[in-house]
Amino acid sequence: MPYTLAPHASASSVETRVKHSRFIAVLRRVQDAEAAQAFIREQRRAYSDARHHCSAYIVGNGPSDRVERANDDGEPGGTAGVPMLQVLKARELVDVVVVVTRYFGGIKLGAGGLARAYSGATAAAVDVAPLVRRELRYLYTLAVEHTEAGRVEAELRGHGVGVLETTYGEFAVLTLAAHDSAELAKLVAAATSGTRTLDPAGEMWVDV
Numbered sequence: 001m002p003y004t005l006a007p008h009a010s011a012s013s014v015e016t017r018v019k020h021s022r023f024i025a026v027l028r029r030v031q032d033a034e035a036a037q038a039f040i041r042e043q044r045r046a047y048s049d050a051r052h053h054c055s056a057y058i059v060g061n062g063p064s065d066r067v068e069r070a071n072d073d074g075e076p077g078g079t080a081g082v083p084m085l086q087v088l089k090a091r092e093l094v095d096v097v098v099v100v101t102r103y104f105g106g107i108k109l110g111a112g113g114l115a116r117a118y119s120g121a122t123a124a125a126v127d128v129a130p131l132v133r134r135e136l137r138y139l140y141t142l143a144v145e146h147t148e149a150g151r152v153e154a155e156l157r158g159h160g161v162g163v164l165e166t167t168y169g170e171f172a173v174l175t176l177a178a179h180d181s182a183e184l185a186k187l188v189a190a191a192t193s194g195t196r197t198l199d200p201a202g203e204m205w206v207d208v
Contacts, residue, residue, distance in 0.1 A: 002061055002094040002134040005029035007207060012129035018117040020105025024050075025121035027098045027129050033059050033067050036097035040071075043099040050101045054080035054118060057097035058088050061134055061205040066094070075102075075118075079111050083119035091126050094134065098122050132207040137162065138181050140198040142188060143171040155191045162206075175201060 005012065005027065012027040026043060030036045036057040044053050054073045060066035068089075070081030084098055100121045109117060144152050149172035153163050161184060162177035176198070178184040188198055 002092050002205075003131045004093060004095045004134055004207070006130040006132045009130045012125050014121065014124040014128060016117070016121045016124055017105075018113070018120075019107040019109060021107070021109065021117070022103040022105065023117055023121040024101040024103075025098060025125040026101075027096055027122075027125040029095055030057065030059060030097050031095065033057070033069070036069070039097050040099055043101060047101040050103050052080070052102040052104075053099055054084060054102070055097065055099045056081050056085035056088055056122070058085070058094050061094050061136070075114055076111055079114035080118040083115040084122045087119050087122040087126065091123075093126070093131075098125060134205045135179055135208050136203060137177040137179055137206050138184075138203050139164075139201040140176045140178070140181075140184065141201045142174045142176055142192075142196060142198055144174065144192060144196055146172050148172070148192070149174065152191045156187060159187050161187060177204065177206070 014025050016023045024047065028039050030039060036059060040055045052073050052075055054071060054075060056070040058066060058068050068085060070085040072080040084100060088096060088098065100118050149166060153166065153174060156176065157163055164175040164177055167173045176184065185198060188196060
């Protein structure tokens with residue numbers, strides 16, 4: 001089950017030190033790859049005097065639409081971005097970007113030391129971040145008579161069904177979200193005495 005940064009959290013930031021080098025890790029929630037790249041540029045401007053701004057991000061909830069990227073930004077290949085990305089993957093994070101800015105302290109860390117420093121800085125930022133779980137919801141529309149809409153909506157909400165919106169035309173059409181399609185069908189059958197059926201309307205991921 002994926003996790004992401006809570007929507008109210010602007011960012012999670014932690015500074016660590018390894019052999020006099022400073023590592024400033026900032027984790028932020030993003031909606032897409034463009035937003036992740038924009039945040040990376042923002043961190044470059046914020047710490048313009050630093051030599052390295054290594055980054056990793058994962059966007060997209062389901063495996064089929066997930067995008068993963070990592071950048072070493074001048075550090076030896078595979079010593080920064082990939083270890084950072086591995087932390088995000090191990091923590092099952094999605095729709096997040098992390099940038100670790102390094103101020104060199106005069107002592108070389110070696111490939112293993114760099115990988116541990118960058119992954120450690122990322123893990124520290126994740127550890128203090130307010131996270132929420134993501135769950136998949138299946139969407140359906142349900143058309144009912146106008147006179148039934150209020151009662152049906154209240155009954156479904158009372159059983160924990162998400163009612164995203166109601167539109168009015170020839171019928172009142174409720175857009176419903178549920179994690180268990182079979183259970184939703186039973187609830188709808190009970191609420192409408194079996195006179196109405198659900199129409200699939202896609203799916204969405206929600207914070208829970």
